[in-house]
Amino acid sequence: MTLRATSPAFKENVREALSDVQLQKALGGGLGFTEQRRRAAEKLPEFEALRDSARDIKNHTLAHLDLYLEAYEERVVATGGQVHYAVDAEAARTIILDICRTAAAKTVTKGKTMIAEEIGLNDFLEQNGVVPVETDLGEYIIQIRHETPSHIIAPAIHLNKEQVEEDFRRVHTHLPPDRNLSEPATLLAEARAILREKFLAADVGITGANFLVAETGSSIIVTNEGNGDLTQTLPKIHIVLATIEKLVPTLEDAAQLLRVLARSATGQEMAVYTTLSTGPRRPDDPDGPAQYHVVILDNGRSAMLGGEFQDMLRCIRCGACMNHCPVFNAIGGHAYGWVYPGPMGAVLTPSLIGVDQAGHLPNASTFCGRCEEVCPVRIPLPRMMRSWREREFERHLSPATVRSGLAVWAFFAKRPRLYGLATGIAARALSLAGIFTGRLRWLPLASGWTRYRDFPVPQGATFQSQWKRRKR
Amino acid sequence: MTARDTILASIRRALGVTGREAPRRQAVADRLKEHPRGVVPARGQLPQPERLALFRAMVEAAAGTVEDVRADDVPGAVARFLRAHNLPMAIRRGADPRLAALPWDRERTLAVTTGASRGGDLAAISHAFGAAAESGTLMLTSGADNPTTLNFLPDTHVVVVAAADVAGDYETLWQRLRERLGAAVPRNVNLITGPSRSADIAQTLILGAHGPRRLHVLVVGGH
Amino acid sequence: MAEPEPDGGRKTEGRPKRVGLFVTCLVDLIRPSVGFAAAKLLEDAGCVVEVPLQSCCGQPAFNSGDRATTREIAEAVITAFAPYDYVVAPSGSCAGMLKTHYPELFHGDPNWPPKAESFADRTFELVSFLVDVLGVEKVSSRLDEQTPPRHATYHDSCAGLRELGVKAQPRKLLAGIAGLMLTEMRDPDVCCGFGGTFCVKYADISNAIVGRKVDNIAATGADLLLAGDLGCLMNMAGRLQRDGKPIAVRHVAEVLAGMTDLPPIGERSTGRRPTR
Numbered sequence: 001m002t003l004r005a006t007s008p009a010f011k012e013n014v015r016e017a018l019s020d021v022q023l024q025k026a027l028g029g030g031l032g033f034t035e036q037r038r039r040a041a042e043k044l045p046e047f048e049a050l051r052d053s054a055r056d057i058k059n060h061t062l063a064h065l066d067l068y069l070e071a072y073e074e075r076v077v078a079t080g081g082q083v084h085y086a087v088d089a090e091a092a093r094t095i096i097l098d099i100c101r102t103a104a105a106k107t108v109t110k111g112k113t114m115i116a117e118e119i120g121l122n123d124f125l126e127q128n129g130v131v132p133v134e135t136d137l138g139e140y141i142i143q144i145r146h147e148t149p150s151h152i153i154a155p156a157i158h159l160n161k162e163q164v165e166e167d168f169r170r171v172h173t174h175l176p177p178d179r180n181l182s183e184p185a186t187l188l189a190e191a192r193a194i195l196r197e198k199f200l201a202a203d204v205g206i207t208g209a210n211f212l213v214a215e216t217g218s219s220i221i222v223t224n225e226g227n228g229d230l231t232q233t234l235p236k237i238h239i240v241l242a243t244i245e246k247l248v249p250t251l252e253d254a255a256q257l258l259r260v261l262a263r264s265a266t267g268q269e270m271a272v273y274t275t276l277s278t279g280p281r282r283p284d285d286p287d288g289p290a291q292y293h294v295v296i297l298d299n300g301r302s303a304m305l306g307g308e309f310q311d312m313l314r315c316i317r318c319g320a321c322m323n324h325c326p327v328f329n330a331i332g333g334h335a336y337g338w339v340y341p342g343p344m345g346a347v348l349t350p351s352l353i354g355v356d357q358a359g360h361l362p363n364a365s366t367f368c369g370r371c372e373e374v375c376p377v378r379i380p381l382p383r384m385m386r387s388w389r390e391r392e393f394e395r396h397l398s399p400a401t402v403r404s405g406l407a408v409w410a411f412f413a414k415r416p417r418l419y420g421l422a423t424g425i426a427a428r429a430l431s432l433a434g435i436f437t438g439r440l441r442w443l444p445l446a447s448g449w450t451r452y453r454d455f456p457v458p459q460g461a462t463f464q465s466q467w468k469r470r471k472r
Numbered sequence: 473m474t475a476r477d478t479i480l481a482s483i484r485r486a487l488g489v490t491g492r493e494a495p496r497r498q499a500v501a502d503r504l505k506e507h508p509r510g511v512v513p514a515r516g517q518l519p520q521p522e523r524l525a526l527f528r529a530m531v532e533a534a535a536g537t538v539e540d541v542r543a544d545d546v547p548g549a550v551a552r553f554l555r556a557h558n559l560p561m562a563i564r565r566g567a568d569p570r571l572a573a574l575p576w577d578r579e580r581t582l583a584v585t586t587g588a589s590r591g592g593d594l595a596a597i598s599h600a601f602g603a604a605a606e607s608g609t610l611m612l613t614s615g616a617d618n619p620t621t622l623n624f625l626p627d628t629h630v631v632v633v634a635a636a637d638v639a640g641d642y643e644t645l646w647q648r649l650r651e652r653l654g655a656a657v658p659r660n661v662n663l664i665t666g667p668s669r670s671a672d673i674a675q676t677l678i679l680g681a682h683g684p685r686r687l688h689v690l691v692v693g694g695h
Numbered sequence: 696m697a698e699p700e701p702d703g704g705r706k707t708e709g710r711p712k713r714v715g716l717f718v719t720c721l722v723d724l725i726r727p728s729v730g731f732a733a734a735k736l737l738e739d740a741g742c743v744v745e746v747p748l749q750s751c752c753g754q755p756a757f758n759s760g761d762r763a764t765t766r767e768i769a770e771a772v773i774t775a776f777a778p779y780d781y782v783v784a785p786s787g788s789c790a791g792m793l794k795t796h797y798p799e800l801f802h803g804d805p806n807w808p809p810k811a812e813s814f815a816d817r818t819f820e821l822v823s824f825l826v827d828v829l830g831v832e833k834v835s836s837r838l839d840e841q842t843p844p845r846h847a848t849y850h851d852s853c854a855g856l857r858e859l860g861v862k863a864q865p866r867k868l869l870a871g872i873a874g875l876m877l878t879e880m881r882d883p884d885v886c887c888g889f890g891g892t893f894c895v896k897y898a899d900i901s902n903a904i905v906g907r908k909v910d911n912i913a914a915t916g917a918d919l920l921l922a923g924d925l926g927c928l929m930n931m932a933g934r935l936q937r938d939g940k941p942i943a944v945r946h947v948a949e950v951l952a953g954m955t956d957l958p959p960i961g962e963r964s965t966g967r968r969p970t971r
Contacts, residue, residue, distance in 0.1 A: 044515070049511045067496060184673040195682065224669050249500070253507075273668070274609075274662075282658065326886040364893070366904075386758065388760075434963075452901075453905070456960045
């Protein structure tokens with residue numbers, strides 16, 4: 001099974017998130033990424049054309065995924081790497097553990113990979129005597145808190161520096177207790193020193209892959225810290241964990257996607273480190289891993305091909321959609337209850353863990369459309385959330401009250417004359433109820449509204465009845 | 473059925489194909505062979521002097537520093553840089569012949585060692601394969617000439633790049649990689665844009681997260 | 696069928712344009728004055744306005760996943776509005792539904808696509824119709840010039856903005872009104888949290904979103920909030936009033952038509968309200 005989801009408890013998660021003072025403070029300023037992305041897009045006249053190109057490359061690749069996968073594998077093997085296929089999370093975990101065991105690995109350093117979250121890799125390795133150490137600064141911080149990431153590229157975005165200081169003091173007990181940790185710079189310096197030791201001591205390094213390039217049999221990772229590079233260069237074994245839709249055909253295709261990735265994510269022209277890795281060290285190389293393994297995982301992706309949700313496989317995990325989402329900005333990432341938050345999580349999660357588990361996610365949207373507006377590969381996210389709602393409707397998964405309320409409304413809406421009669425009655429009744437102030441503080445059947453807002457009552461008779469009278 | 477067979481079959485079933493269709497196979501073979509360029513920003517498509525100016529501006533925008541030097545003044549530039557930042561006069565390099573040929577003995581106070589880094593070096597110098605002016609990005613390739621560990625372990629990274637190797641865009645660099653290295657793709661190709669950084673703590677941007685906190689670029693032959 | 700104009704409407708060859716007013720269910724039920732303001736604006740610009748029997752555009756069903764009901768409603772709407780040169784709605788959300796989503800509903804149907812396309816081509820949101828199709832540059836409305844200018848701010852409703860490109864048009868017409876001063880709020884194009892049934896189904900989240908929006912509104916110092924969608928306006932007005940903020944809320948059509956003698960949304964009296 002993949003990582004356990006709390007998505008069914010979405011409403012409880014939301015309540016917790018909204019009353020979490022620290023979280024609300026962290027989210028309150030708005031995620032600065034939106035302004036940065038806007039500026040980066042403005043500075044590049046070809047940005048819109050690049051988005052189209054990126055979308056087309058992904059579509060082409062998905063339409064030929066079987067063939068590109070075969071071509072990719074052939075190149076990996078030809079350059080000295082090993083390819084392992086895993087149908088599901090359990091298979092992937094087992095393969096990785098076997099590689100670690102064969103190498104008698106005690107510590108494993110990890111670059112940031114959401115796939116590892118998805119398959120619950122860290123817990124599994126620990127249970128089996130292998131210690132995984134997260135090296136991305138944000139991931140390291142949440143690892144020592146025993147939390148999951150709350151954003152796909154900024155995992156610790158929900159925390160303030162006081163919380164990080166508290167955790168470092170709690171965990172780094174070998175350091176002098178009176179040391180100054182009041183500034184982000186001092187916290188970073190401490191993390192850097194501690195993780196430097198781990199990098200150098202690790203037996204195995206595990207990274208994800210932003211892209212897998214079929215032409216050269218390479219994996220590409222993109223970081224700002226350089227942790228992915230230290231993870232994959234220092235240990236004797238480098239394992240890449242990637243799902244099938246990470247494939248792109250050529251180096252030029254990768255460049256098209258790279259041009260929209262960092263700009264959409266953080267507003268940078270390029271991330272600091274974009275690294276192409278192909279096979280293990282060469283015979284004369286003075287550094288680099290002796291073994292290069294790629295674990296190619298399906299875990300529900302192939303089932304999305306050829307269907308309504310295929311477009312979701314274009315996602316390059318930039319995080320722009322969640323940065324711009326008013327719902328994400330109100331509740332943060334943990335409320336979504338699984339690995340992937342925000343709009344992309346709302347569309348992908350039901351595909352991977354079932355709409356019966358994750359049904360709330362595509363419903364908790366105003367369809368404002370900002371996500372689709374900023375998606376670098378133009379995924380029609382609101383449309384796909386609506387598709388999930390259609391599936392739920394067909395399967396009668398929405399609450400009975402909602403369904404029957406809708407049925408009553410539909411009965412009238414399909415009969416405009418009756419509708420006019422009913423609304424006329426409602427208009428007069430509500431108008432009377434609010435005759436003194438013009439609004440109601442409580443309205444039956446709409447407590448969700450009136451809990452937080454006054455309800456403006458109708459002016460009196462309906463427009464259509466007034467119009468008819470006027471025109472006589 | 474192996475996992476490989478299962479996954480390929482699953483993909484083919486979903487797409488409604490057998491995998492043997494000639495047009496599809498041709499489309500894939502063509503794309504891999506032709507590697508079409510796509511949209512290349514006009515930004516870097518400049519004559520060399522303007523291209524170098526753009527490169528310098530982009531390196532600085534990414535918090536790197538950049539200097540134009542003559543080849544025989546590289547050791548001097550390194551010594552000046554280390555001194556200016558109160559750093560020890562020691563630097564590590566790989567076996568790159570272009571670096572080996574430099575007059576290091578002109579800088580008596582500078583201790584130069586060679587080989588990969590094991591973490592103890594505070595400064596390293598590499599020679600870049602090339603650079604892309606469009607974003608101030610350096611391309612470095614792994615191997616004995618320029619070991620990858622020199623790019624990441626030391627605190628300060630000095631990178632020498634020939635002006636003639638500063639291209640306008642990434643596509644030119646990919647093509648050069650194919651032409652010069654052919655089938656011998658190196659273990660790593662690093663595209664480096666500025667020094668290491670993180671904003672993971674309270675969204676505050678700080679340099680030197682795990683990789684070098686200083687990136688100093690020396691452009692040689694660019695007058 | 697008459698030939699189409701470049702803007703999608705029907706050629707009218709010298710006769711006044713016949714506009715079918717899609718009044719929207721919220722305007723019909725809650726605030727008919729918006730409908731009368733829309734009609735006035737269209738008539739002042741030389742159109743003949745008619746209001747065929749109508750109920751709703753079908754969004755509640757569409758966004759709840761009930762495609763079958765949505766289609767039935769869409770067929771009725773398309774049929775009712777077939778006679779008109781143009782279909783105009785004082786709402787970006789409803790106009791967006793009619794213009795961008797109705798054709799989607801009939802993909803693969805043997806008969807409906809051309810009717811749905813023609814209908815969509817002829818459909819416009821009110822203010823963009825005035826500016827982009829009729830070429831209106833200035834409205835004759837003026838607010839009271841004896842008192843200091845009314846200080847207003849404008850919220851961009853999501854569907855109008857992102858589905859229909861409504862952004863510059865209302866600002867252009869508001870700029871021409873003497874006695875009105877417009878200040879942009881922070882993030883005018885960020886959702887207000889209404890989202891149709893979302894605001895009651897996920898009321899907690901909706902409240903958090905509208906909370907940010909009203910903070911941004913209040914920070915402008917404006918005492919008048921305008922937008923082109925009644926759902927958004929009711930949501931923001933409801934929260935402003937619950938918070939006791941003395942900011943009047945109106946539909947932009949009312950201000951453009953000079954019909955500010957009626958109480959603002961959620962009020963019983965006109966004019967500035969004392970703080971609670």
